[in-house]
Each structure stands twice: as C-alpha cells, then as structure tokens.
Amino acid sequence: MNMNVGFPTLGELIQFTYDTAGVLPRKRGLEDELDEKEKKSLQKALSRLAKEEGNINENFGDLIKKLAFIVAGYVSDPRANFAIGESLMDLLDVYQAILKDDGTYLDKAGTIKWLINEFIIGRLALSIKKHTLRFNIAARNFSTPGKFWFLPTIENGKVTYPLEKAMVWIYEKCDRTQKQFHCPDDFNSTKYVQQEQNLENAQNWIKNNGLPSLPALIWNFNYSIDRINDTSNSNTNPCIDNHLRENICLILFIARASTFVFRELLSNFELSFVGEICEKFKIQSNDISDDFLEFETSIKNELTGRPYLQSYLDEIWLNETSHFLASYANIQTHLTKSLEAISYEDQCKIFQNPIEVQNLVQRFGKFSIKSIAAQLNSPSSNEIPENFPKLLLNGLDLKNNNNTSQDDIALYEVNLKQSNLELVLPWMLPWIKGAYHYRREEYQLAFPFFKEAFNSAKYCAGKNQYKLVNQFVEVAAKNNKRLEFNKGIRWAQYLGIEIRWLRKDEPTDEKLDFVFAIMQKANYHSL
Template identity: 35%
Template sequence: MESQIGFASQGELLKAIFDAFGILPRKEDPRDLFDEKEKKTLQKRLKRLANEEGGLGSNFGEGVVTLSSLLSIYLPDMTLMSAIGDVLSDVQEAYVALLRTEGTYLSKGETIRYFMSIRAVPLLVMSLHRSVLFYRPDTLWLKTPADRFWYLPSIDAEGQVTLPLEKVMRWAYETCGTSQTQFHFPGKNPTSENARLQNNLDNAVNWTRGSHMPSLPGLLRNFSESFSAMSAAGKEIPNAMKDSILANLVLSRFSSYVSREITKAYGVEYLREICAQFCSYDSYIELDLGEFYREIAPVISTKATKEDQLATRAKAVGDYWSFLTEKIVMAQEELQQAYDPYRGLVSEGVFDALTRKYGAFAVQASVDPTHRKKQFQPPYCFFQMLGLGFELKRDGLIQWEQIENYAADIENHSLGDHLGWLVAWLRAAYCYRKKDYTAAMPHYQQAFDLAKYRAGKSQYDLVNQYVEVAAKNGKNKCFKNGVAWAQYLQIPIRWLRDDEPTDEKLDMVFYMLKVARYDHQL
C-alpha cells in the first residue's frame, strides 16, 4: 500500500466502488454498453474528482448518478437498487464524517483498514439489516443461497478463500439442476462444437477458481447466453429464478472484488478477522431485532391495505433505528463513565448490566472499536508534537525562529508527512498576524492541501482562514475550491453557513472576507 499519510480521497473512493461493481468501460471489450462519448465523460468526471477540481459535492453526486444509471442496466429492479444505494450512501456519509472529525497519522492503506475495522463493519451490519427490514416486502421475489452469509467469503483452516461469486455460481447450477458444463454449454459432448458456448464455459471455470475477476457486463452476458442456450436445448429456467441469479451475481461480484482487494492489501488473516467481526455483530443485532419483529407484526396486521402496511412498516423501521442509534450513544456514555483507567477496563458486572439495559449490539458497538483502536498506534512523539504545534499557533507573540525550530523538530522525528500541514499553518498564521496576506497565501495553500485528508476537526478553523486569505488576495478559484471542500465535509463557512452557494451569495461572502479580520480566532 502507499506510504502517504492520510485518508483516501473521494475520487479514489468512488473509483473503487466502480471497480468493485466491475462496470468501468474497458477498451478491450467491444461489446460493453458505453459509446466513446460516454467513456470520455465518465473518465473526465473521475479525473476531476481525483484532482479535486470544481464542485466536489456536485462532481461526486454526478458520479453516483452515473453509477446508479449503469447499475440499473444490469439490475433493473428499482427496489433492490434503492436498497443497495441506501447502504452505499450510509458508508459514504460515515467516511465523510470520519474525515470531518478524526485526523490521522496512518498511511492510506492503514487508514482504510482503520475505517473498516472501527466504523464500516458495525455500520454495514446496521445498514444491511435496516434495508432488509425496510425493503423486504418488495423484494420477496429475490431468492438467495441457503448459506446465511453467502455474500461473505469463506476461509478454511489452511487459509483457502472461497469467494461469494463462486458460492453464487455453484448455487445457480444446483438450483437449475445441472452441472457447470451443461449450464454453460448444454448438450456438450466430445464431438460438439460451439466456440461461443465453449468460451462461456472456460470463463466460468476460471471465475469459480478465483483466477480471474470478470467485468459485470461480461459476467451477466455469460449467464444470459447460458439461459438462452439451455432454453434452446429444452431446459427452461423460470424468469423469477433467472432474475434472482443475475441479481445475486451483481452483489457477489461486488463483495468478491472487495474481498480480493482486502486480501491483497492486508492478507488472508485480516480478511478472516473482519468476516468474523461482521458475523459477531450480526448475531448481536439479531437479538435486538427480535424485539422489533414482536412489536411490529401485530400492528401491521391491523392495516387493511398494502399501502398502509408499507407506510406503517417504513415509519416503524425509521423509529426503531433512531432508538437503536440512541441506545448506542447512551451505552458509550455510560461505558466511558464506568471505565477504570488504572485497570484499563470496565468491570464485568457493569458490562453485564449495560448489556441487559441497552442490548448486546449497542454495548459491543461501543466496546469493540475501543479495543480495535489499540492496533493503530501513533508514531513516536506524534501527539506531543501535535500538542506543541497548537500551543505555538495560539501564541500571538510567536517568532519566526520558533516556527523554524518546530519544523526542524518535526523532521528530526520523521513526522514531516504527518504534521507538515501544521507547520505550514503556523507560518501562515504568523504572516496573517503581520497583515502580510500575500506572504500568508502560499502557506495557507500548502496547509489546506496537506490537511484535507489528515487534520480532522482542525479543518474548521483552517478552511475558514484559507478562504478568507484567498479572498484577501483576490484568488477566486482558491476561494471557491475551499468553499467546495467545506461543503463536502459540511463545515460552515463564515457569512455563508447553510445558504445555497449561488454566484451572488459567493460574491458577497468573497467581499466580506476580503475586508474582515479574525485575528482573535487564530
């Protein structure tokens, strides 16, 4: 993995989702559904996101719309599309919240692992269950493999991984009552010749062996052609079953890609660990959901129409999830109060009492991340130098020589990649206090660029100062880039706050920041 310190960018995040679904256009595949204009538009949009150009929120939003449009080609059921979209939206919002609230001293690779272990796994368990509860009445047509965790990889004692795609493919063959060979090449025998069906069979064998990850268009085309070939050979598969198989292929292709990337980056033991973590959280939330099912069933049974039943269910799911989230927050607060700093734990009696009070999921979702954070230790002197940097920044009488000495100490402790943004911010603030905004601008630019995916909640002050000094220097493009980043992270900008960033409004904010001074907030 890369050694650069910080979170992955939003452009990298969106491209990873495209890659996981396998729907990015491929030059070598003349049969994909993109024309050249669409390919160039998508590639340009992803490039703009990667380069952080233009309106970050709007570019990300357009990328998500494009992703949804492409997926709808292969997964035309809009209810299932909505369920997938809700889960992805929850993950993206959690990632943005992490950028906004937590700084990092980890490399990109380790920061992603931190996000998965600390935030993503419990969030995915909650989000998946909420989607199932909310959309289940409209997705009862969808048949899935009997294995409860078919969408997760299985790992045996020797470390051999069975990917979800293989599970779904073998389930499809079993469900259709045929072998892999006869599924993809019906009637195959030593004398039969059909290059297209033979190619489909060869590809399917490679996919089940995990030696190659198919594009989504190639995967679904293979199975659609196999359904047609079986029909021509007199074996008709019901449309409902075909739809279920294709839908499961979409989902399993996504999870298989993610599983392979995790294994490549962190090894098979981490994959085993994160799957066990997911299953553990799932068992805890099932205990909570028993209460929900017991309470909602009799209420729904009193509703005469399907519309009323769905409306009642939707409201109940929303209310219950607010209740579950509140329980997690309350459990966290009580666990913090009960924490024994000398023994480094919460007593077993307190733990059991809180579990009875708030449920196993709420308590585990509070305790488990705390234990896992211990795996991600900071480099030597990181917090000491971070604290010293903020002390210097608050000192209105600081001298340039002190800043340079601090910068030298940062380098001596090999923390330049970790805290370079704070060094640049110190220099910028020094110039600001001297009213030398021209000299301050390049330092603010460096601090802003370096802090984006590193500084967490410190970005509130930094971004506001950056857009102010950009305005004072007449740098409208820098000003707008700062505002766009602030809006992406939901950071309020002075004079704009929650207002729509129209050109007229931005011109007003630009002018006000050009003439105002905020020395007291440095």
Template identity: 35%
Template sequence: MENIEISFPTIGEVVREIFNCSGLLPQKEDPNNSILSASDKKTLQMQLKRLADESSKIDGKLDELLITLKKLLIKAVPNERVACLIMEFVEELLGNYKVVLKDDGTYLGKKKATQWFIKVYLLDRLVISFYKNYLRFNVVDEKLNIPDLISWVLPETNSKKTTWPLAHAWKLIYSTFSISQSAFHHPNKNSDDYKAIQNLEKAQSLGGLKQLPSVSSLYANLDYSLELLNKSKDAKTHRIVNAKQVNEFKLILFIARAATFFFKEVQKSFGDDFLLNVCTHIKGQSGRLLRINKKIGKDLDSIKANYTDLTTEEIDEINFQYVSRCWQNNAIKQEKGALLLQEYIEADAFKDLSEREAAMVRISCVGSFQAYRILEAEKFNTLENMPISFPEFLVKGLELKKRITSLSQAKGYEKELKDKGLEEILGWLSDWCYANFYYRNEDNENANFFYKKAFTKAKYSAGENQYTLVNQYIESCAKNNKYRDFKKAVAWANYLGLKVRWLRGWDDPESEESLKGLFNLMGQDKFRYAQL
C-alpha cells in the same frame, strides 16, 4: 492503496472504488455492454473527474454521481427494492465517511487509515444498513429464492486456497439444476462453440483472475448458458428457466461480484489474517442483528394483521415508517447507554473487573452489537499505536500557531517534528505556523503559500482541527486574488459542514454571486481576523 501519505482516501477515490466494487463500469472485453452506453461512460468519467477536482459544490457533484449510480443499479439489479437497499447503504457510508473526515483525523498513512476505517466503521455500517433496510424496503415480500447471504457471500480460506463469493454464487446456480459446471456452461461437449468454451473457462478461472469480470460479462455468460440448456436435446442437460429464476440468478451474481471485489481488495491490501478477521466480524455482527430483525419482523406482522385489504404501497409505507422508528429509538437508547458507559470509564470502574465482566457491563449499557464494536475498535487501535510524541507536539503546534511572533519559532517547531519523525504526520501544523506568522506581518503572498500547503495536507488528516485553517486559507486566497483556489476551499468547507465566515448569512452561499461578494470583501487588506 500503497500511498504512505498521511491521510484518509479522498472522496473521489472512495466514490471510484464504490463504482469499481459495483462491477457496473465496462471493461475492454465488454464491447457490447448492455448497462452503460459509450455516451453514459463518457459522462460518468467526466463526473468522477469533476468530483476528484473538488472545485465547487462537492455535494452537488456527489449527488450527480449517486443519481448515475442509482440509474445503473436499476438497470443491472433485477429488483428495485434491492437496488434501493444498496443505494441506501452507499449514501449512509458516504455520510459516515464525511463525519470521520470532519471529526476524527488520522496519524496513519493512507493504507493504514483505510484499514482503520474499514474495521472501525465500514463493516458495522454495512451490516446495520443491510438488516435495517432489508425490512424498511420490505425486501422480504419479494419472496426471493436466495439462500441466507452469510452462507455464501463470505470467502472461505483453507490450505492456502481462497474460494471467493463469485465461485459460491455459480455453485448455487449449478446446484439449482443438479448439474455440473461444465454441463451448465457447455452442455454440448461435442460442439466447437467457442463462446460456450470461453464462458466455461471464465467460470473456472475466477480464483486466479487479476481483474474480475464486469456485471455485464457475468450476465452475458449466464444468459448464453441458459439459452444452450434450453436448446439442448439431451435430457440430462435440457432445462427451462422462468424469468423470476433468471432474475434471482442475476441478483446472486451481482451481490457475489461486489463481495468478491471487496474481499479481494482487503486480502491484497491487508493480508489473509485481516481478511479472516473481517469475515469473523461480519458473521458475528450479522448474528446479533438477525435476532433484532426477527423481533421487528414479528411486530410488523402483528401490526399488519390488524388491517385488511392493504395495498402494496400501504404495506411498504407501514414497513418503512415502523422500522425507521425502531432504529431511531434504538439509536436514542444506545446514546444514553454510551453516556453511562463513558461515566464508568472515567470513574475507572473497569480496573478491578475481569475481561469477561467488563464486556458484560458494556453489553448491559449499549447492547451486544455496540459492545462488540467498541471492543474490536479498541483491539485494532492497540495494534496501531500513535507515535509517542504525537499528542505532545499536536498540542504544542496548536498553541504555537496562535501566538507565533518570529520565524525562528516556526523553524524550531519544524526541526522538532523532523527530529521526532513527525514531519509527515504534523507537517500541516508546521506549515500553519509559518502561514500565521506571515499573515500577522501582512505578507499575503508567503502566507498564502503556507496556508495552501497546510490546507492540502490537513483536509484528509486533521479532522476537527481544520475549521480555523480552512477559514484562514479562504481569506488568504481572496487576498492573493486566487479565485479558483478560493472556490475549492469554500466547496470543501461546505461539503464537511464547516461554517465559512461571513458566507453563512447569504441566501445561496454557493452561488457565484455570493462567492464573488465574499471574495471581494475578504480581498481587502484591512479585512483581517485574529489568528486563532
């Protein structure tokens, strides 16, 4: 993500990265992909394209892709509960991201904005989602013979060499059989088995691969290697593996492949220091939530001990409901603590406290997990200070677009932004000022030109400041008979949860009938709103 455009990644980019991270997309070396058929691949590509287009019903297109992802996960992940856990995280992440786009805004380039989102939101959402849903979906009852994730799912860096989770995963599998890497993948060294030799080379070269193998490729490697061990006549390499073990191995490889993709992207985009920081963050937060999970787990055991002859479905329901309530109560408690903490901050209560004392106050208010999250977010933000003039010119532009009466005012503001080096950051606001001037002078064509420029720049950077702009752009599209642009703008508003004027009262706001009705209404020249 080298783009210096001031914005967060688009929703289409985020979803594509989720699929890339999953390893479920076929690669050129996977002609016999067992997870995604040729027709499924074509359907998926079309769904991704439609989402990236953001033309209409973004939520609907997103839902289609999530259904596709879930189907692929159920095929690829040999455990339905784990597949549900993964899907829950994806849905929580996308919900969290939508809130950020709607509320936060950014003055950073796309790469730095992504780094900020990872550090301030994604890592904690990942850890919370895992520990919460591990109990909610009762994964513990699967009795998976898999070591604690933290012991192998994070990369290790020393002497300028990084060992990735996928290499750890293969080592776990080898150690299960007390067998070497070469003996596992190519047990009969005297044979010219090209496939076995190739599988061994792939396992050996994980650290230097530019493109990770797909999940299908990893599974094919595993299956063929286990088949050779089963057929081996040498007592040192002969092994028989049951179906449960095979599924556990595949689950380990799936998780490790996704983790390796993520951490490699972090290292490539942000460097070794940030990668180390990310791993330290995950380790610390995992330890804090593990203590919470152990307590919830003991409470669950006590509750279930009061019942006899519970069915699997009843046990799962108890887990789901009880764990959900625990986390809801925890969220309410943290919200109250956050309000108290805000009162302390506004009262400047930390000014005479040491760093340790201030940290203890935070912990007493919101708990150790949230306190660490707040402290780390503050540290990260100090490294990415906003331009000194940004707050001043943001406020100035927001005021100007409400009262603008001349082109010279818009040109003056635009020049000031250039002089301060803020034209890329606040260009959307400059365009908005021009648009409002032309709108007031009933020059619909020029108004639409600048509204479109402002909307395009602002949708992934303006945060909470875009509500009025989106509505004005929607009206402008109608007045210029641009129905396709109109639908895209309405789709964006509905996706973020921004209320579209005059559309909110319709029974089915995104139906073609509703959209055309609003389009015709707003297209009337006498239909005009005050520019706020």
C-alpha cells in the same frame, strides 16, 4: 500535497466504488449499457472529482446517481437496488463524518485498516439489516447460497471467494452441471461456439483466474439462461423463470462486488486481518439481528394472515422500521453520553465485569455494548508516534500565539524533524508560518503556506480543518485567488464546515461574490 499520511482521497473512493460495482471498463454488456461517448463522459467526470475540480458535492452526487442507474440495468429488482444504494450511502456518510472529525497519524494503508475495523464493519452489518427490512426484501422470496455466503471462506490458508460460491449455487439451483448450464445446445448448433466460449470463461472465473466485469458476467449468464429456455421442455429440462433470473443476477452482482473487495484487501493486507474482519462482521451481524428480533417478530405476527395489498405491507415495513431505527439511535446516543461522563479507566472496569456487561446489554442491546467491550478489552495495535500529542498541541499553541517568532517556528521545525513527525503532521508547520505572516498583514507571503497547509490537512487533520479552511479561503480572497477561494468553499461544503459570512446559505455566485469581497477586507486576529 503529502499523501504518506491520511485517508483515501475522494477521487480514490469513488473510483474504488465504480471498480467494486465492475461497470467500467467492459467488453460486453446489456443492450442498455453506456455507449463510448457516455463512457468517456463518465471517465472525465471521475477524473474531475479526482482533481477536486468544480462543485465537489454536485459532482460526487452525480456520479453516485449515474452508478445507481448503470447498476439498475443489471440488477432489475427495485427493492434490491434501493437497499444496495442506501447501504452504499451509509458507508459514504461514515467516510465523510470520519474525515471531518477524526484526524489520522497513520499512513494510508494503516488508516484504511483502522477505518474498516473500527467503523465500516459495524456500519455495513447494521445497514444490511436496516435496509433489507425497510425495503421488505423478504417479500421477493429470493434465495441465497447460505448465511454469510458473500464473505470469503478461509480454511488452511486457502480462500474461496463469493463468486465461486455463487456460481456453484446457481448450477445447483438450476439442477445443471456447469457445462449443461452454459452449453445447453447440441454440438452441431450454430450457437455452440459462443456457448463453449462462455463455458471457458465461466471455468476461469470459478477458479479465480481473473475477475470479469459486471456486464461480461451478467451477459454470460443471461445468454446461457436464454439458450436453456429456448431448448427446454417442461418434462426433462424446465425453463428458468424471470424470478429466478432476477435472483441469479442479484447474487452475481453481490458476489462479484464482494470478490473484488476481498481480492483487493488480500493484495494489500495479511490474510489474518481479512479473516479477523470476516469473523467480526459475523459476530456484529448476529448481535444486530438479536437486537432487532423482537421488533421484527412483532411486525411479522401483526401482518401474518392479513389480506393487505403488497404496497401497504411495504409501507408498513418502511415506516415501522424507520421508527424503530430512530428509537435504536436514541438509545445509542444515550449510551454515548453516559460513557462520556466517566473516565476511560472506569469504562474499562465496567466492561471487564461480565455482570455489568450483561446489564448494559439488557438496556442498550448487544451490538453497541459488545462492540465497545471488544474495543476496550483489545488494545489497539496502532501506537501513537512518540511526541505526536505534544508536538500537535505545541503547534496549535504556536499558531494561536500572537507573539510567536521566527525563532520559535524554526525550533518547532527542528523538533518535528528530530521526532520524524514532519510527514505525520504535514499541515502543522505551514499553518504556523501562514498565521505568522497573516498577523503581520503579509498576505502575499502567507498565501503559499496556507495553501500547503490546506492541501496537506484535507485527508488527515480531522476537526482541525474548521479554522484552517476558513483562513485559507480568506487569504485566497486577499490575494485575489478566486479559483483557490472556490476550492476551499467547495471542500467546506462537502465536509459541512461553515464558512464565515456564508454559513449555511446556498453558495450561489452572488453570495460567493459577496463573501469574497468581505474577506478581501476583513481581518481576524484570532487564528
């Protein structure tokens, strides 16, 4: 499979998600952390998904559920857990939708930059606002180190990561120096050696000398809090209550996750790009807050002073926010349809006119309008490779044409190589060759080409996959390749691609046997 062009694979995505959470590997954790047997089982599940073995949807879902369960051992507040989990699912849904509908001609690094800049930043800003309201996070009265504290601060080329900000805030919140926080016992205490080790680790972390696993980080701070509470008195050294402890654990989880992500970004991309996406997030987050302000204020005014049970208040926030979001989404859908009805040139003219933009903001909100305006007024740095559109369309024509000859295919291959596009369209040539043999009922010759096209297209062909996946599973059936047939079915199920004779039916063994048998005999002339 060609991996030079395309999106990150599903296996890479889920591994990155686990790495971001910081739950594996670990040196030390809480009492309810995974034992070695569970850890090996989890690593095996991650490996299976990376190889795309078995039921992709089920395996992916199981790994996400397992991650949520593990994180809940460190972030105990259920509201925060729900908000974090739902925000993660929103981002995973974006990845799935883009993978299905949008192809890419960029290498993996370029595709990741495009994905972050065009989709992830806005989606994350919206998800954070959406789920903090839905789950009424404000009811917990948690404190934070400040607005946008979870983004790195970049000044004069120096980066201050969120974990450093969080640790400084914790010490200030607890009215202790770093040493007082981690070493509350007397020097002669039998527990002092461990406290000194904890202090040394914390000093390294706050200086960005290594990033701890989540279990090591939480264990360190929980141990210190326990020692503080054991040695505290109400007058001079007050205890740290459970509410503040939960607050600290939540801040540490977010800080560590964000620090990991931005360290990874800075190890792969230029500092200017990271600075740009941070500023873009702030702008879009503020625009979303403005769009939600009237709704949020009305609910707060309605509930202020009412003697409602907390469970009823939570239900109101969940239901009313869901209704508002549905209306908000309908407005965005109407905007999309309105823009599709006019040319790109006319769109540019509209969004270059400040008065027109302000009128649109009044109708559709700041978030969408300002995002579109910024996109139209800032040309993409990702230039389409020369001859890419032409060779893409020519390739599809050759694949669809019953009269395509070997000479036509050979000429197309030459044109691909001369244009240096064989690595940008890795799935096109084998698909054409597979279709050529299919029409001649040379299914054994066709299969290797369809397999190559399928494997090469998964992470870069976008909506062109629909026909290709259907043809791949059909030719796999005609060659009695049940394992490959199943792989195609599972991939289609993950992306939401309907397979002939299966459509939206549950892919039971009985149903798959039926589809396999039909496809062994059926022949479709339209490719």
